Amino acid sequence: MMQPDDVTGRAQAPGRLRWFDLGLPGTVFVFCAAVIHLSMTFEEVPEIIVGDSMQPRVFPIFLMVVMGLLNIALILQITRNPPKRLELEPKATWFSVVLMVAFYILAEHVDMMLALPAVIFCMCRLWGETRLWVAALTAVITTCAIFFSFDLVLEVRFPRGVLTNIYYG
Amino acid sequence: MVADALISMLSVLSDPYLMGLILITTVGGVVIGALPGLGATTGAALLLPFTLTMDPVPAIAVLTTIYVSATFAGAITAILINTPGTSAAAATCLDGFPLAQRGEAGRALGIAVVASTVGGIFSVIVLSIAAPLLARVAYEFRPPEYFALTVFGLSMLASISEGGAVKNLMGGLFGVWLATIGADASTGVERFMFGNYELYEGLNFIPVLVGLFAISELLVQSTTLKLAMEHIAMKAVQLPSMADYRKIWRTVLRSCGIGTFIGILPAEGATVASMIGYAEAKRWSRTPEEFGKGAVEGIAGAETANNAATGGAMVPTLVLGIPGSGTTAVILVGLMVHGLRPGPYLFTEQLDKVYAIFGTMFVANALFFVLGLFAAKLFARVTLVPRNILWPVVFAFSVLGSYALAQSMLDVYVALIFGVIGYLFRRFGFAVAPVAIGLILGEMVETNLQNSLKMFDGAWWEIGTQPLAALFLVLAVLGIMQPYIVGWFRRRKATVPECD
Numbered sequence: 090m091m092q093p094d095d096v097t098g099r100a101q102a103p104g105r106l107r108w109f110d111l112g113l114p115g116t117v118f119v120f121c122a123a124v125i126h127l128s129m130t131f132e133e134v135p136e137i138i139v140g141d142s143m144q145p146r147v148f149p150i151f152l153m154v155v156m157g158l159l160n161i162a163l164i165l166q167i168t169r170n171p172p173k174r175l176e177l178e179p180k181a182t183w184f185s186v187v188l189m190v191a192f193y194i195l196a197e198h199v200d201m202m203l204a205l206p207a208v209i210f211c212m213c214r215l216w217g218e219t220r221l222w223v224a225a226l227t228a229v230i231t232t233c234a235i236f237f238s239f240d241l242v243l244e245v246r247f248p249r250g251v252l253t254n255i256y257y258g
Numbered sequence: 259m260v261a262d263a264l265i266s267m268l269s270v271l272s273d274p275y276l277m278g279l280i281l282i283t284t285v286g287g288v289v290i291g292a293l294p295g296l297g298a299t300t301g302a303a304l305l306l307p308f309t310l311t312m313d314p315v316p317a318i319a320v321l322t323t324i325y326v327s328a329t330f331a332g333a334i335t336a337i338l339i340n341t342p343g344t345s346a347a348a349a350t351c352l353d354g355f356p357l358a359q360r361g362e363a364g365r366a367l368g369i370a371v372v373a374s375t376v377g378g379i380f381s382v383i384v385l386s387i388a389a390p391l392l393a394r395v396a397y398e399f400r401p402p403e404y405f406a407l408t409v410f411g412l413s414m415l416a417s418i419s420e421g422g423a424v425k426n427l428m429g430g431l432f433g434v435w436l437a438t439i440g441a442d443a444s445t446g447v448e449r450f451m452f453g454n455y456e457l458y459e460g461l462n463f464i465p466v467l468v469g470l471f472a473i474s475e476l477l478v479q480s481t482t483l484k485l486a487m488e489h490i491a492m493k494a495v496q497l498p499s500m501a502d503y504r505k506i507w508r509t510v511l512r513s514c515g516i517g518t519f520i521g522i523l524p525a526e527g528a529t530v531a532s533m534i535g536y537a538e539a540k541r542w543s544r545t546p547e548e549f550g551k552g553a554v555e556g557i558a559g560a561e562t563a564n565n566a567a568t569g570g571a572m573v574p575t576l577v578l579g580i581p582g583s584g585t586t587a588v589i590l591v592g593l594m595v596h597g598l599r600p601g602p603y604l605f606t607e608q609l610d611k612v613y614a615i616f617g618t619m620f621v622a623n624a625l626f627f628v629l630g631l632f633a634a635k636l637f638a639r640v641t642l643v644p645r646n647i648l649w650p651v652v653f654a655f656s657v658l659g660s661y662a663l664a665q666s667m668l669d670v671y672v673a674l675i676f677g678v679i680g681y682l683f684r685r686f687g688f689a690v691a692p693v694a695i696g697l698i699l700g701e702m703v704e705t706n707l708q709n710s711l712k713m714f715d716g717a718w719w720e721i722g723t724q725p726l727a728a729l730f731l732v733l734a735v736l737g738i739m740q741p742y743i744v745g746w747f748r749r750r751k752a753t754v755p756e757c758d
């Protein structure tokens with residue numbers, strides 16, 4: 090019988106333990122190992138400064154050791170109750186992430202105030218808005234409203250770019 | 259002292275600017291709570307940057323009003339479209355929607371409005387009395403007690419409703435680790451900065467919270483675009499009849515106590531409170547078979563408890579600096595951004611501001627009662643806002659809100675990264691609130707552990723010899739074990755045959 094996913098509510102098949110179910114705890118172990126490795130590279134503070142307290146590396150390492158122990162408990166849970174099979178994310182999710190990356194690149198290298206309406210417009214279309222003028226109007230009105238409220242009321246200065254250079258002079 | 263406190267609370271009523279702000283924010287909070295996916299936590303995280311130029315009291319008033327009103331408004335969508343506007347309203351769906359399907363949506367909303375208001379006002383009264391008393395006790399706390407208390411706070415993550423105990427604790431530890439990014443507070447050694455000096459003082463809380471709550475929710479919503487929602491039309495909200503009052507008054511009183519108590523426990527929040535409030539309403543009901551089919555006690559039990567938890571959750575937040583829930587974690591960040599230091603000293607140094615916050619919560623509870631009764635039908639229409647317009651707008655507010663605090667593109671980057679991390683967390687069954695709470699408690703845990711070690715010449719086991727610290731550590735162990743203990747009792751009860 091198909092069961093709903095906790096997050097998305099989409100139907101899923103009940104699970105049976107497969108090797109890639111252990112991918113999550115595996116990733117956690119790699120993360121813990123990486124943090125411990127990085128912590129070992131922190132400079133050692135002279136005894137006179139650190140006194141009876143602990144070296145800066147100790148606390149992160151301690152956290153990762155506890156995380157590792159909890160991860161073992163997670164593995165036991167997974168082997169006892171294999172997780173339901175997750176469906177691959179729909180197109181809208183993948184492209185939303187792509188739009189976020191595109192926003193960052195455009196905002197960093199062109200102009201944040203150009204990147205924002207472009208991404209809002211594309212996101213409206215991607216999420217199913219069929220009317221071009223509605224998507225365009227949403228993009229322009231939202232950007233203008235946010236820009237002027239942040240600039241005039243909150244006195245936030247946005248990074249300079251093609252468009253903001255004209256406004257700031 | 260009491261007179262000063264009352265004057266500070268009443269000052270809220272005499273300040274037209276503050277009253278206007280609370281009214282606007284209550285309307286905004288109800289709209290935010292009524293929109294599925296946007297809840298009190300996301301709303302508070304999105305509005306936090308807008309409070310930056312305000313004075314501390316109006317700024318915190320905005321955040322607490324959003325908290326109170328959005329928690330109530332989750333019931334609107336729970337009852338009308340069977341989708342809780344906030345996770346705290348999930349239990350309201352169980353009986354609210356069946357009652358609405360029977361053509362009694364107005365009655366269901368009326369009960370939700372009255373129950374929420376009673377729960378909210380009760381918890382503000384408890385907050386006003388309990389917080390100063392607890393603050394007096396907290397004066398005596400030294401680093402070992404604070405360390406043990408924060409460990410207790412983290413341990414309570416094991417029993418929050420989303421995710422499982424193990425996953426919540428892992429999320430909390432991940433949050434604590436995030437707090438170690440930047441220069442070590444006592445030695446100045448750089449940790450996990452990768453040469454980026456913008457991270458010297460650590461991750462800014464606002465972009466992390468915006469990413470975890472708002473952007474991750476956007477990605478979750480993107481997976482459900484094809485799901486259709488059934489809307490139920492409503493004529494008007496009806497106040498409960500005398501027969502309804504007779505049926506629910508015991509449940510309301512019980513849930514007031516349950517909600518406030520659960521709210522006071524660190525990390526627990528309105529969601530857990532509403533679940534327990536609902537379960538207890540069913541357990542004590544004379545007609546438990548009606549639950550799930552439109553029982554008014556079910557709506558009253560859940561709604562009273564989730565609003566009672568709002569005032570309760572503010573107690574550890576203000577008195578100890580330990581967030582009582584995901585939303586109070588955002589409010590705590592708001593307090594810190596505005597230069598208010600949560601903890602017992604807040605009650606001596608800035609008592610007037612504390613009581614103004616209490617007054618704000620009181621007014622907000624009264625206002626959403628009026629708005630709920632007379633404008634719920636209007637607010638119900640916001641559920642019709644198309645998601646393909648709403649969420650791109652939320653994205654715009656999220657990224658610019660993240661940028662606004664430090665005016666740094668790094669913060670935008672952090673918000674986007676934590677949006678994806680938050681989504682992955684939720685996809686794999688982890689809750690994001692423990693990460694936020696861990697991040698906020700992280701520095702407190704490490705600093706108090708360092709100071710305790712200095713106090714005891716490096717003998718860490720001496721922490722356990724301090725009576726209060728030992729009590730908190732025992733409670734922490736019980737907090738971690740609690741889901742397993744409760745599970746064991748339930749299994750045992752299920753296997754014991756009933757005797758006639």
